[in-house]
Amino acid sequence: MRKFLGASLAATALAAAAVIALIVVLVVLLVGSGDTTLKLAARPEAPPPRFDKSSLTADAGDVKIDFTNPAGAQMPHNVVIEGNGVKEASPVIQPGNNTSVTADLDEGTYTFYCAVGQHRANGMEGTLVVK
Numbered sequence: 001m002r003k004f005l006g007a008s009l010a011a012t013a014l015a016a017a018a019v020i021a022l023i024v025v026l027v028v029l030l031v032g033s034g035d036t037t038l039k040l041a042a043r044p045e046a047p048p049p050r051f052d053k054s055s056l057t058a059d060a061g062d063v064k065i066d067f068t069n070p071a072g073a074q075m076p077h078n079v080v081i082e083g084n085g086v087k088e089a090s091p092v093i094q095p096g097n098n099t100s101v102t103a104d105l106d107e108g109t110y111t112f113y114c115a116v117g118q119h120r121a122n123g124m125e126g127t128l129v130v131k
């Protein structure tokens with residue numbers, strides 16, 4: 001009887017531990033394993049207009065790009081994240097301002113670019129790889 005009780009207690013403790021572990025896993029999955037915030041800026045010495053980075057990497061999930069158009073820049077800019085059916089754009093900002101754009105991204109390769117004028121055609125774009 002005592003032996004049975006001990007085994008029963010151990011089984012209960014094991015079950016409780018399993019439930020707790022499951023809850024932890026679910027919380028990690030739901031709260032988001034991979035929210036990423038990236039920094040990006042326009043280079044002030046335009047023209048030609050350029051970002052300060054031509055490639056970015058992020059974890060799958062909400063990906064936020066904090067974008068700075070520095071005070072010394074000559075022109076307005078924005079950032080667009082596009083690819084795999086996603087297209088999210090930040091507001092266009094004048095020099096000396098900051099903005100951001102956020103997109104919920106799956107694994108894959110995306111493009112980020114500036115949608116102002118001919119900036120993208122002139123090379124103001126880059127690749128965002130989501131893993």
Ligand SMILES: [Cu+2]
Binds near residue numbers: 114119
């Ligand atoms: Cu631009």
